Amino acid sequence: MADEPAEMDIAQLVAEHHRAVYAYAYRLSGSVPDAEDLTQQVFLVAQQKLGQLRKAGSARSWLYTILRNSFLKAQQRRRPLAAASLGLNIDSVPAEVPENEEIDRERLQKAIDELPERFRVVLVMFYFQECSYREIAEELDLPMGTVMSRLARAKGHLRARLFAPEQPQTTKQQPSTAG
C-alpha cells in the first residue's frame, strides 16, 4: 500500500481522511467552526496540489503537513504568540494511573488551548500523530533538544490541568519563554 503510486482523486481523499484531518484540526484549533474551516482549507490545497502526492500510503501525513502549515500560517496572521510560562512539572504525574476514569474531553481541549501554538503543535504531533521526537524535529525543522523541552513542558501542563484539580494554576517553577 505504502509504495503504491498515488492515483487518488480528491473525493477519495476526502472520504478516507476527512475524519482524521478534522480531529487533528480540532485539537489544534480548539473550536468546531475553526476546525471545519481548517479542514476545508486542507482539502482545497490538496485539490490544487494533488499532483505532488507521490504515494497513496503517505496521503494522511501529507494532509497533516498541509494542516499544520495552514494552522501556523493563520496564527501568525492573527496575533503574536503568547509568552510561555511552562515549567518542568514531573509532580503532575499522578501516583496511580486512573484505570477506569475517562479523561474529560472538554478539560483536555481547554488545557491544549491554553498552550502557545508552538507547544500545541508538538503535543498534537506526539499524541495524535504518534510522531517520535526525531520525526517532530525533522518535520518542524527544530533542534531535537527544543522538541524534547517543549514536549516535557507541554505534557506537564496537560497533566497538571487534567489530574491536579486542586491546583487551578499551572506550576510555574521556571518561567521561561525559551523552547
Add this chain to the structure above:
Amino acid sequence: MDNQPIRDERILHAIEACRPGSDDVADPALEFLAAELDADPQLAELYDRLQQLDSKLAAAFREVPVPEGLEQRLLDRLATAEAASPVSPRPKRVSRRWLLAGSAAVTVAAAVLVAVGIGIPGPDDDGEQAVLDEGIRFFNKESAELGVLLADKAPPSGYPISRAVLRLPEIRWRRIEGFAGRNGVAYDLSRGGVRATLHVVKPQVAGLPTRAPASPMRSTGQRSASAWNEGGVLYVLVVHGDARTYRGFLAPRGPLA
C-alpha cells in the same frame, strides 16, 4: 503524586520524549536513559506510569466527534472551487528543450506584463481563501459595539454598500483595520436575530467573481461567506447560517451570478 524530584532535566526530557508502547528508549541518543532506568527502580516505575498515562492521553486525543454532514460540505466546497478554477491535470514529463523554451516564454511574458504596468497577482496568502478566512475571523471576533447608524453619519467615501445585498432601514457601520492587510468599513446587516456583516475594503483581490455569488464560497456548520470585487472595492459577506440564510441577505433582483 509522590514523585521523587528529578534533578537532571535531561533525564526528564528523555522520559517525556518516549512514545507510549514504542521502543524509543532504544534510540541511541537516549542510551543514557536506558542505563538510568536499569539502575534506578523508582525512575523505572515513574517511566512505566508515564507510559500508561500517555497511552490513555493519546487515545483521548483521537476521540473527536466529527460534525454531521462534514464530508458532503467538503465535497460541495471542492466542487465549487473546481468549477471556479479548473484544476490543472497532473504534470507530465517534458523534455529539457521544452522546459527551456517554456521558461524563456514565461520570462518574456513577465517582462511584458511589468512593462505595460499590469499588476501581478498577490501572494498565495492574499487570495480568495485568505480573505474568506479573514472575513470569518472578523465576524467571529466582532465586538458588542453596534457602530454608527448609517442614517446619522455616512461612512468614509469609497466604501459603499454593495448593490447586491439587501438594503435594510437601519444599517450600522464601523471602521475596520488590518483586514487581510486592508482597511475599510464593516456594515452590520443583521436582521431577525440573524447576524450578517458586509466587509468593504481596498484593494481588491485578483481572480474573484465580479458579482456577489448566489451561493456562499465557504460554508461551515455555522458560517457562510463569499467575496467578490465590485466597483473598485473588495466585498466579503459573512452570514451566521447556511446557504439558504446567506441568500436571504442578497438583494432579490441584485446582480447575482
